[in-house]
Amino acid sequence: MRIVGRGRLLFAAAMAVFAATPGHAIDGGSVAGGDALAQATVGLGTVTQPDEALKLTRCSGVLVSPDLVLTAAHCVNGDPLGALVVFFKGGNPVRPVYTAKVAARYSPDPGEMLPNAATGITLEDLSVDLAVLRLTEPVKGRRPVSIASDPSRVPKHLRFAGAGLSRTGVGRLRTAGLTPVASTSTGLTIARVDGGGRICLGDSGGPVVATDRGGTYVWGVASAVISKTAPCGSYVIVAPAAQVFSGPGMR
Template identity: 55%
Template structure:
Protein backbone atom coordinates (compact mmCIF):
# COMPACT_ATOMS: atom_id res chain seq x y z
CA UNK A 1 0.00 0.00 0.00
CA UNK A 2 1.23 3.47 -0.73
CA UNK A 3 0.13 6.97 0.13
CA UNK A 4 0.61 9.95 -2.15
CA UNK A 5 -0.49 13.50 -1.45
CA UNK A 6 -1.85 15.27 -4.54
CA UNK A 7 -2.71 18.92 -3.78
CA UNK A 8 -4.86 20.80 -6.27
CA UNK A 9 -2.55 22.62 -8.68
CA UNK A 10 -3.75 26.09 -7.66
CA UNK A 11 -6.64 27.47 -5.62
CA UNK A 12 -9.86 26.34 -7.25
CA UNK A 13 -11.28 29.84 -7.57
CA UNK A 14 -8.58 30.64 -10.13
CA UNK A 15 -10.05 28.02 -12.47
CA UNK A 16 -13.12 30.00 -13.47
CA UNK A 17 -13.73 27.89 -16.56
CA UNK A 18 -13.32 24.59 -14.71
CA UNK A 19 -15.59 25.62 -11.83
CA UNK A 20 -18.23 26.66 -14.35
CA UNK A 21 -17.96 23.23 -15.93
CA UNK A 22 -18.27 21.54 -12.53
CA UNK A 23 -21.32 23.63 -11.67
CA UNK A 24 -22.97 22.52 -14.92
CA UNK A 25 -21.88 18.93 -14.31
CA UNK A 26 -23.44 18.85 -10.83
CA UNK A 27 -26.52 20.96 -11.52
CA UNK A 28 -28.30 19.72 -14.65
CA UNK A 29 -31.39 17.54 -14.55
CA UNK A 30 -30.93 14.38 -12.48
CA UNK A 31 -30.54 11.06 -14.26
CA UNK A 32 -30.96 7.45 -13.19
CA UNK A 33 -28.44 6.05 -10.71
CA UNK A 34 -28.33 2.44 -9.45
CA UNK A 35 -30.66 0.41 -11.66
CA UNK A 36 -33.34 -0.88 -9.35
CA UNK A 37 -32.77 -0.53 -5.63
CA UNK A 38 -34.64 2.15 -3.70
CA UNK A 39 -34.86 5.89 -3.92
CA UNK A 40 -32.90 7.44 -1.06
CA UNK A 41 -35.02 8.84 1.75
CA UNK A 42 -34.52 12.20 3.45
CA UNK A 43 -34.35 10.57 6.90
CA UNK A 44 -31.71 8.03 5.85
CA UNK A 45 -28.31 8.80 7.50
CA UNK A 46 -26.52 7.16 4.55
CA UNK A 47 -28.30 9.37 2.03
CA UNK A 48 -27.63 12.51 4.06
CA UNK A 49 -23.87 11.83 4.02
CA UNK A 50 -23.56 10.66 0.40
CA UNK A 51 -22.28 13.10 -2.25
CA UNK A 52 -21.91 13.24 -5.99
CA UNK A 53 -18.40 14.25 -7.10
CA UNK A 54 -17.32 16.12 -10.19
CA UNK A 55 -13.66 16.57 -11.13
CA UNK A 56 -11.76 18.12 -14.02
CA UNK A 57 -8.76 15.98 -14.97
CA UNK A 58 -5.96 16.87 -17.39
CA UNK A 59 -4.47 14.09 -19.51
CA UNK A 60 -1.85 15.12 -22.03
CA UNK A 61 -3.44 17.80 -24.19
CA UNK A 62 -7.00 16.85 -23.30
CA UNK A 63 -9.26 17.62 -20.35
CA UNK A 64 -12.03 15.31 -19.11
CA UNK A 65 -14.86 15.60 -16.61
CA UNK A 66 -15.21 12.68 -14.17
CA UNK A 67 -18.31 11.93 -12.12
CA UNK A 68 -18.49 9.63 -9.11
CA UNK A 69 -20.05 9.18 -5.68
CA UNK A 70 -18.56 9.51 -2.20
CA UNK A 71 -19.39 9.86 1.49
CA UNK A 72 -18.76 12.45 4.19
CA UNK A 73 -16.66 10.82 6.95
CA UNK A 74 -15.93 14.02 8.90
CA UNK A 75 -17.09 17.63 8.50
CA UNK A 76 -14.06 18.31 6.30
CA UNK A 77 -13.34 15.01 4.52
CA UNK A 78 -15.04 12.87 1.87
CA UNK A 79 -14.11 9.25 1.10
CA UNK A 80 -14.31 7.99 -2.49
CA UNK A 81 -12.49 5.74 -4.97
CA UNK A 82 -9.03 6.88 -6.11
CA UNK A 83 -9.79 6.26 -9.77
CA UNK A 84 -12.46 8.95 -9.47
CA UNK A 85 -9.69 11.55 -9.04
CA UNK A 86 -6.97 9.88 -11.07
CA UNK A 87 -4.39 11.84 -13.01
CA UNK A 88 -3.81 15.56 -12.72
CA UNK A 89 -6.95 16.93 -11.04
CA UNK A 90 -7.33 20.60 -11.92
CA UNK A 91 -10.46 21.08 -9.85
CA UNK A 92 -13.07 19.07 -7.98
CA UNK A 93 -16.32 19.68 -6.12
CA UNK A 94 -18.97 17.67 -4.27
CA UNK A 95 -22.72 18.12 -3.94
CA UNK A 96 -25.09 16.72 -1.31
CA UNK A 97 -28.63 15.35 -1.56
CA UNK A 98 -31.99 15.94 0.00
CA UNK A 99 -33.48 12.48 -0.15
CA UNK A 100 -32.81 11.32 -3.71
CA UNK A 101 -32.36 14.76 -5.29
CA UNK A 102 -29.23 16.96 -5.42
CA UNK A 103 -29.50 20.06 -3.26
CA UNK A 104 -27.47 23.16 -2.44
CA UNK A 105 -24.40 24.56 -4.14
CA UNK A 106 -21.34 22.40 -4.86
CA UNK A 107 -18.62 22.43 -2.20
CA UNK A 108 -15.11 22.82 -3.59
CA UNK A 109 -12.36 20.29 -2.89
CA UNK A 110 -9.11 21.80 -1.60
CA UNK A 111 -6.87 18.72 -1.64
CA UNK A 112 -6.84 15.08 -2.72
CA UNK A 113 -4.92 12.27 -1.01
CA UNK A 114 -4.92 8.93 -2.86
CA UNK A 115 -4.31 5.45 -1.49
CA UNK A 116 -3.87 2.34 -3.65
CA UNK A 117 -4.41 -1.15 -2.29
CA UNK A 118 -2.29 -4.13 -3.31
CA UNK A 119 -4.23 -7.11 -4.63
CA UNK A 120 -3.95 -9.94 -2.15
CA UNK A 121 -5.35 -13.44 -2.01
CA UNK A 122 -7.78 -12.92 -4.91
CA UNK A 123 -10.26 -15.79 -5.37
CA UNK A 124 -9.22 -17.85 -8.40
CA UNK A 125 -12.48 -17.41 -10.28
CA UNK A 126 -12.06 -13.62 -10.20
CA UNK A 127 -8.29 -13.33 -10.62
CA UNK A 128 -8.29 -12.55 -14.36
CA UNK A 129 -10.80 -9.73 -13.99
CA UNK A 130 -9.40 -8.24 -10.80
CA UNK A 131 -5.90 -8.04 -12.27
CA UNK A 132 -7.19 -5.20 -14.49
CA UNK A 133 -8.89 -3.24 -11.74
CA UNK A 134 -7.67 -0.34 -9.63
CA UNK A 135 -8.66 -1.23 -6.07
CA UNK A 136 -8.25 1.99 -4.22
CA UNK A 137 -9.60 4.74 -1.98
CA UNK A 138 -9.09 8.49 -1.81
CA UNK A 139 -9.73 11.20 0.74
CA UNK A 140 -10.95 14.62 -0.42
CA UNK A 141 -10.40 17.58 1.89
CA UNK A 142 -13.14 20.13 1.40
CA UNK A 143 -12.45 23.84 1.15
CA UNK A 144 -14.51 24.41 4.32
CA UNK A 145 -16.12 22.11 6.93
CA UNK A 146 -19.70 21.11 6.13
CA UNK A 147 -22.42 22.09 8.60
CA UNK A 148 -25.80 20.46 9.02
CA UNK A 149 -24.68 17.03 7.78
CA UNK A 150 -23.80 14.10 10.01
CA UNK A 151 -20.72 12.19 8.77
CA UNK A 152 -20.68 8.38 8.80
CA UNK A 153 -17.96 6.73 10.84
CA UNK A 154 -15.61 4.25 9.21
CA UNK A 155 -15.71 0.59 10.28
CA UNK A 156 -12.28 0.35 11.90
CA UNK A 157 -12.20 -3.39 12.63
CA UNK A 158 -13.96 -5.26 9.83
CA UNK A 159 -13.04 -8.64 11.36
CA UNK A 160 -16.48 -10.09 10.72
CA UNK A 161 -18.21 -9.78 7.36
CA UNK A 162 -21.89 -8.80 7.68
CA UNK A 163 -24.45 -10.97 5.93
CA UNK A 164 -25.76 -7.83 4.22
CA UNK A 165 -24.19 -4.54 3.17
CA UNK A 166 -25.80 -1.46 1.64
CA UNK A 167 -24.57 0.77 -1.18
CA UNK A 168 -25.56 4.34 -2.01
CA UNK A 169 -24.80 5.74 -5.45
CA UNK A 170 -25.62 8.71 -7.65
CA UNK A 171 -24.84 7.19 -11.02
CA UNK A 172 -25.57 8.65 -14.43
CA UNK A 173 -27.22 7.73 -17.67
CA UNK A 174 -27.31 9.25 -21.11
CA UNK A 175 -24.32 11.47 -20.34
CA UNK A 176 -26.42 13.79 -18.20
CA UNK A 177 -25.63 15.37 -14.82
CA UNK A 178 -25.82 14.49 -11.15
CA UNK A 179 -27.90 11.35 -10.76
CA UNK A 180 -30.84 10.45 -8.59
CA UNK A 181 -29.53 8.94 -5.36
CA UNK A 182 -30.49 5.32 -4.81
CA UNK A 183 -29.51 2.61 -2.37
CA UNK A 184 -29.35 -1.14 -2.77
CA UNK A 185 -28.62 -4.15 -0.59
CA UNK A 186 -25.50 -6.22 -1.24
CA UNK A 187 -24.74 -9.84 -0.40
CA UNK A 188 -21.00 -10.47 0.24
CA UNK A 189 -19.74 -13.53 -1.64
CA UNK A 190 -15.96 -13.32 -1.14
CA UNK A 191 -13.39 -11.36 0.86
CA UNK A 192 -9.58 -11.28 0.75
CA UNK A 193 -7.17 -10.97 3.65
CA UNK A 194 -6.62 -7.33 2.70
CA UNK A 195 -10.33 -6.64 3.16
CA UNK A 196 -11.24 -6.43 -0.52
CA UNK A 197 -14.85 -7.60 -0.77
CA UNK A 198 -16.84 -8.96 -3.71
CA UNK A 199 -20.59 -8.66 -3.31
CA UNK A 200 -23.73 -9.24 -5.36
CA UNK A 201 -26.33 -6.49 -5.65
CA UNK A 202 -29.76 -7.82 -4.66
CA UNK A 203 -32.41 -6.97 -7.25
CA UNK A 204 -30.39 -4.17 -8.83
CA UNK A 205 -27.38 -3.28 -10.98
CA UNK A 206 -24.57 -0.85 -10.21
CA UNK A 207 -23.88 1.67 -12.97
CA UNK A 208 -21.67 4.49 -14.24
CA UNK A 209 -21.15 7.19 -11.61
CA UNK A 210 -21.73 4.85 -8.66
CA UNK A 211 -17.95 4.35 -8.32
CA UNK A 212 -16.73 5.63 -4.96
CA UNK A 213 -20.19 5.26 -3.47
CA UNK A 214 -20.25 4.25 0.20
CA UNK A 215 -20.84 0.65 1.20
CA UNK A 216 -22.01 0.45 4.80
CA UNK A 217 -22.66 -2.19 7.45
CA UNK A 218 -25.66 -1.36 9.61
CA UNK A 219 -25.27 -3.44 12.75
CA UNK A 220 -26.96 -2.07 15.87
CA UNK A 221 -28.85 0.41 13.71
CA UNK A 222 -25.86 2.71 13.16
CA UNK A 223 -24.28 2.67 9.67
CA UNK A 224 -20.50 2.30 9.45
CA UNK A 225 -18.51 2.68 6.24
CA UNK A 226 -17.19 -0.74 5.19
CA UNK A 227 -15.64 0.44 1.92
CA UNK A 228 -16.35 2.14 -1.40
CA UNK A 229 -17.56 0.87 -4.76
CA UNK A 230 -14.43 0.28 -6.83
CA UNK A 231 -15.52 -1.64 -9.94
CA UNK A 232 -18.27 -3.74 -11.48
CA UNK A 233 -17.60 -7.22 -12.83
CA UNK A 234 -19.93 -7.72 -15.78
CA UNK A 235 -20.18 -9.09 -19.30
CA UNK A 236 -22.57 -6.28 -20.21
CA UNK A 237 -20.79 -3.01 -19.30
CA UNK A 238 -21.15 -0.46 -17.94
CA UNK A 239 -23.67 -1.89 -15.45
CA UNK A 240 -23.60 -5.12 -13.48
CA UNK A 241 -24.68 -6.84 -10.28
CA UNK A 242 -21.26 -8.02 -9.04
CA UNK A 243 -19.45 -5.27 -7.17
CA UNK A 244 -15.81 -5.02 -6.08
CA UNK A 245 -15.55 -3.05 -2.82
CA UNK A 246 -12.28 -1.38 -1.84
CA UNK A 247 -11.98 -1.52 1.96
CA UNK A 248 -12.01 1.63 4.05
CA UNK A 249 -8.67 1.55 5.86
CA UNK A 250 -8.27 4.35 8.43
CA UNK A 251 -4.80 3.08 9.33
CA UNK A 252 -3.58 4.35 5.95
CA UNK A 253 -5.04 7.82 6.39
Protein backbone atom coordinates in the same frame (compact mmCIF):
# COMPACT_ATOMS: atom_id res chain seq x y z
CA MET B 1 -14.25 27.13 -1.15
CA ARG B 2 -17.96 27.65 -0.74
CA ILE B 3 -18.60 31.21 -1.89
CA VAL B 4 -22.06 32.25 -0.74
CA GLY B 5 -22.38 35.12 -3.18
CA ARG B 6 -21.61 32.81 -6.09
CA GLY B 7 -23.80 29.94 -4.96
CA ARG B 8 -25.81 29.87 -8.18
CA LEU B 9 -22.65 29.86 -10.28
CA LEU B 10 -21.11 26.98 -8.33
CA PHE B 11 -24.34 24.99 -8.43
CA ALA B 12 -24.64 25.53 -12.19
CA ALA B 13 -21.02 24.47 -12.66
CA ALA B 14 -21.61 21.31 -10.67
CA MET B 15 -24.67 20.46 -12.71
CA ALA B 16 -22.73 21.08 -15.92
CA VAL B 17 -20.02 18.65 -14.84
CA PHE B 18 -22.49 15.98 -13.77
CA ALA B 19 -24.63 16.32 -16.91
CA ALA B 20 -21.86 16.70 -19.47
CA THR B 21 -22.29 13.30 -21.09
CA PRO B 22 -24.85 10.48 -20.94
CA GLY B 23 -24.39 8.04 -18.09
CA HIS B 24 -26.20 5.61 -15.88
CA ALA B 25 -27.27 5.41 -12.26
CA ILE B 26 -27.96 2.36 -10.10
CA ASP B 27 -30.26 0.10 -12.07
CA GLY B 28 -32.71 -1.20 -9.49
CA GLY B 29 -32.66 -0.43 -5.79
CA SER B 30 -34.60 2.60 -4.58
CA VAL B 31 -34.41 6.38 -4.48
CA ALA B 32 -32.56 7.51 -1.34
CA GLY B 33 -34.48 8.71 1.69
CA GLY B 34 -33.20 10.68 4.66
CA ASP B 35 -31.19 8.09 6.58
CA ALA B 36 -27.52 8.30 7.61
CA LEU B 37 -26.31 6.80 4.33
CA ALA B 38 -28.26 9.23 2.16
CA GLN B 39 -27.27 12.22 4.30
CA ALA B 40 -23.53 11.49 3.94
CA THR B 41 -23.36 10.35 0.29
CA VAL B 42 -22.15 12.91 -2.25
CA GLY B 43 -21.95 13.39 -5.97
CA LEU B 44 -18.42 14.23 -7.09
CA GLY B 45 -17.35 15.99 -10.27
CA THR B 46 -13.78 16.76 -11.33
CA VAL B 47 -12.28 18.56 -14.30
CA THR B 48 -8.85 17.55 -15.57
CA GLN B 49 -6.83 18.71 -18.56
CA PRO B 50 -4.69 15.81 -19.85
CA ASP B 51 -2.73 16.59 -23.02
CA GLU B 52 -4.44 19.98 -23.36
CA ALA B 53 -7.88 18.39 -23.71
CA LEU B 54 -10.47 18.86 -20.98
CA LYS B 55 -11.81 15.69 -19.46
CA LEU B 56 -14.79 15.43 -17.13
CA THR B 57 -15.19 12.74 -14.50
CA ARG B 58 -18.25 11.97 -12.42
CA CYS B 59 -18.33 9.74 -9.35
CA SER B 60 -19.84 9.28 -5.91
CA GLY B 61 -18.34 9.48 -2.43
CA VAL B 62 -19.10 9.71 1.28
CA LEU B 63 -18.48 12.23 4.03
CA VAL B 64 -16.30 10.60 6.72
CA SER B 65 -15.42 13.73 8.72
CA PRO B 66 -16.67 17.34 8.49
CA ASP B 67 -14.00 18.15 5.89
CA LEU B 68 -13.09 14.78 4.36
CA VAL B 69 -14.75 12.79 1.56
CA LEU B 70 -13.80 9.19 0.77
CA THR B 71 -14.08 8.00 -2.84
CA ALA B 72 -12.29 5.79 -5.38
CA ALA B 73 -8.84 6.95 -6.50
CA HIS B 74 -9.58 6.51 -10.20
CA CYS B 75 -12.26 9.18 -9.78
CA VAL B 76 -9.49 11.73 -9.29
CA ASN B 77 -6.77 10.37 -11.57
CA GLY B 78 -4.24 12.80 -12.93
CA ASP B 79 -4.13 16.29 -11.48
CA PRO B 80 -7.70 17.63 -11.37
CA LEU B 81 -8.14 21.32 -12.02
CA GLY B 82 -10.96 21.27 -9.51
CA ALA B 83 -13.43 19.06 -7.67
CA LEU B 84 -17.05 19.87 -6.86
CA VAL B 85 -18.97 18.06 -4.13
CA VAL B 86 -22.76 18.04 -3.98
CA PHE B 87 -24.99 16.63 -1.24
CA PHE B 88 -28.54 15.35 -1.64
CA LYS B 89 -31.97 15.70 -0.11
CA GLY B 90 -33.65 12.42 -0.80
CA GLY B 91 -32.64 11.62 -4.36
CA ASN B 92 -32.02 15.18 -5.54
CA PRO B 93 -28.85 17.33 -5.40
CA VAL B 94 -29.09 20.46 -3.26
CA ARG B 95 -27.13 23.61 -2.49
CA PRO B 96 -24.60 24.58 -1.29
CA VAL B 97 -21.90 23.15 -3.55
CA TYR B 98 -18.47 22.59 -2.01
CA THR B 99 -15.04 22.44 -3.60
CA ALA B 100 -12.29 20.03 -2.58
CA LYS B 101 -8.72 18.98 -3.28
CA VAL B 102 -7.14 15.54 -3.32
CA ALA B 103 -5.52 14.89 0.07
CA ALA B 104 -4.25 11.33 -0.56
CA ARG B 105 -4.55 8.31 -2.84
CA TYR B 106 -4.25 4.69 -1.70
CA SER B 107 -3.83 1.24 -3.21
CA PRO B 108 -5.08 -1.08 -0.44
CA ASP B 109 -3.49 -4.48 0.05
CA PRO B 110 -5.87 -6.89 -1.71
CA GLY B 111 -4.90 -9.79 0.53
CA GLU B 112 -5.41 -13.37 -0.57
CA MET B 113 -8.48 -15.02 -2.03
CA LEU B 114 -9.12 -18.25 -3.88
CA PRO B 115 -10.84 -18.07 -7.30
CA ASN B 116 -14.53 -17.50 -6.73
CA ALA B 117 -17.01 -19.74 -8.50
CA ALA B 118 -19.81 -17.17 -8.24
CA THR B 119 -17.97 -14.59 -10.32
CA GLY B 120 -15.25 -16.59 -12.05
CA ILE B 121 -12.53 -14.06 -11.22
CA THR B 122 -9.26 -13.97 -9.31
CA LEU B 123 -7.39 -11.17 -7.54
CA GLU B 124 -5.47 -10.42 -10.73
CA ASP B 125 -8.75 -9.27 -12.26
CA LEU B 126 -9.51 -6.77 -9.53
CA SER B 127 -9.01 -3.02 -9.33
CA VAL B 128 -8.78 -1.64 -5.81
CA ASP B 129 -8.19 2.04 -5.07
CA LEU B 130 -9.20 4.73 -2.59
CA ALA B 131 -8.78 8.48 -2.31
CA VAL B 132 -9.49 11.10 0.32
CA LEU B 133 -10.59 14.61 -0.66
CA ARG B 134 -10.32 17.54 1.71
CA LEU B 135 -13.10 20.10 1.48
CA THR B 136 -11.98 23.71 1.53
CA GLU B 137 -14.67 24.36 4.14
CA PRO B 138 -16.12 21.92 6.73
CA VAL B 139 -19.68 20.81 6.10
CA LYS B 140 -22.40 21.84 8.52
CA GLY B 141 -25.71 20.08 8.93
CA ARG B 142 -24.46 16.72 7.65
CA ARG B 143 -23.29 13.91 9.91
CA PRO B 144 -20.18 12.02 8.74
CA VAL B 145 -20.30 8.23 8.76
CA SER B 146 -17.68 6.40 10.83
CA ILE B 147 -15.30 3.82 9.38
CA ALA B 148 -15.18 0.07 10.03
CA SER B 149 -12.29 -0.88 12.33
CA ASP B 150 -11.90 -4.61 11.64
CA PRO B 151 -11.50 -5.47 7.93
CA SER B 152 -11.48 -9.20 8.67
CA ARG B 153 -15.12 -9.26 9.84
CA VAL B 154 -17.13 -8.88 6.67
CA PRO B 155 -20.79 -8.01 7.42
CA LYS B 156 -23.42 -10.42 6.13
CA HIS B 157 -25.47 -7.61 4.65
CA LEU B 158 -24.30 -4.38 3.02
CA ARG B 159 -25.92 -1.32 1.45
CA PHE B 160 -24.64 0.84 -1.36
CA ALA B 161 -25.45 4.40 -2.41
CA GLY B 162 -24.54 5.99 -5.71
CA ALA B 163 -25.22 9.21 -7.56
CA GLY B 164 -24.52 8.00 -11.07
CA LEU B 165 -25.84 9.93 -14.02
CA SER B 166 -29.08 9.41 -15.87
CA ARG B 167 -29.53 9.82 -19.62
CA THR B 168 -31.60 12.95 -19.00
CA GLY B 169 -29.02 14.78 -16.90
CA VAL B 170 -28.11 14.69 -13.24
CA GLY B 171 -28.56 11.29 -11.63
CA ARG B 172 -30.70 10.79 -8.57
CA LEU B 173 -29.15 9.35 -5.46
CA ARG B 174 -30.21 5.72 -5.17
CA THR B 175 -29.46 2.90 -2.76
CA ALA B 176 -29.32 -0.86 -3.16
CA GLY B 177 -28.69 -3.87 -0.97
CA LEU B 178 -25.54 -5.94 -1.47
CA THR B 179 -24.74 -9.53 -0.52
CA PRO B 180 -21.02 -10.37 -0.02
CA VAL B 181 -19.99 -13.45 -2.01
CA ALA B 182 -16.22 -13.43 -1.42
CA SER B 183 -13.64 -11.52 0.64
CA THR B 184 -10.00 -11.49 1.64
CA SER B 185 -8.23 -11.17 4.97
CA THR B 186 -7.64 -7.47 4.33
CA GLY B 187 -11.32 -6.70 3.78
CA LEU B 188 -11.49 -6.54 -0.01
CA THR B 189 -15.01 -7.71 -0.78
CA ILE B 190 -16.88 -8.86 -3.86
CA ALA B 191 -20.61 -8.33 -3.46
CA ARG B 192 -23.68 -9.03 -5.58
CA VAL B 193 -26.40 -6.41 -6.01
CA ASP B 194 -29.64 -7.69 -4.49
CA GLY B 195 -32.82 -8.09 -6.48
CA GLY B 196 -31.11 -8.32 -9.84
CA GLY B 197 -29.97 -4.70 -9.67
CA ARG B 198 -26.81 -3.31 -11.25
CA ILE B 199 -24.23 -0.65 -10.42
CA CYS B 200 -23.27 1.66 -13.27
CA LEU B 201 -21.08 4.48 -14.54
CA GLY B 202 -20.96 7.36 -12.07
CA ASP B 203 -21.54 5.10 -9.06
CA SER B 204 -17.78 4.51 -8.60
CA GLY B 205 -16.57 5.69 -5.21
CA GLY B 206 -20.01 5.37 -3.68
CA PRO B 207 -20.14 4.18 -0.06
CA VAL B 208 -20.77 0.59 0.93
CA VAL B 209 -22.06 0.52 4.50
CA ALA B 210 -23.25 -1.86 7.19
CA THR B 211 -25.31 -1.30 10.32
CA ASP B 212 -24.86 -2.64 13.83
CA ARG B 213 -26.07 -1.62 17.29
CA GLY B 214 -23.91 1.49 17.10
CA GLY B 215 -25.45 2.65 13.84
CA THR B 216 -24.23 2.88 10.25
CA TYR B 217 -20.55 2.62 9.34
CA VAL B 218 -18.55 2.62 6.09
CA TRP B 219 -17.16 -0.75 5.09
CA GLY B 220 -15.61 0.59 1.90
CA VAL B 221 -16.33 2.20 -1.44
CA ALA B 222 -17.23 0.83 -4.86
CA SER B 223 -13.87 0.52 -6.61
CA ALA B 224 -14.91 -1.39 -9.75
CA VAL B 225 -17.84 -3.19 -11.32
CA ILE B 226 -17.57 -6.72 -12.66
CA SER B 227 -19.47 -6.88 -15.92
CA LYS B 228 -19.46 -8.62 -19.27
CA THR B 229 -21.45 -5.77 -20.76
CA ALA B 230 -20.39 -2.21 -19.87
CA PRO B 231 -21.27 0.15 -18.33
CA CYS B 232 -23.29 -1.73 -15.67
CA GLY B 233 -22.72 -4.88 -13.68
CA SER B 234 -24.29 -6.97 -10.94
CA TYR B 235 -21.08 -7.53 -8.97
CA VAL B 236 -19.05 -4.79 -7.32
CA ILE B 237 -15.54 -4.74 -5.87
CA VAL B 238 -15.48 -2.99 -2.52
CA ALA B 239 -12.19 -1.36 -1.52
CA PRO B 240 -11.87 -1.63 2.30
CA ALA B 241 -11.91 1.72 4.08
CA ALA B 242 -10.31 0.36 7.27
CA GLN B 243 -6.93 0.22 5.51
CA VAL B 244 -6.94 3.99 5.08
CA PHE B 245 -8.25 5.26 8.41
CA SER B 246 -7.23 4.41 11.95
CA GLY B 247 -7.83 5.88 15.36
CA PRO B 248 -10.76 8.23 16.23
CA GLY B 249 -13.79 7.93 14.01
CA MET B 250 -13.40 4.17 13.46
CA ARG B 251 -15.79 1.53 14.71
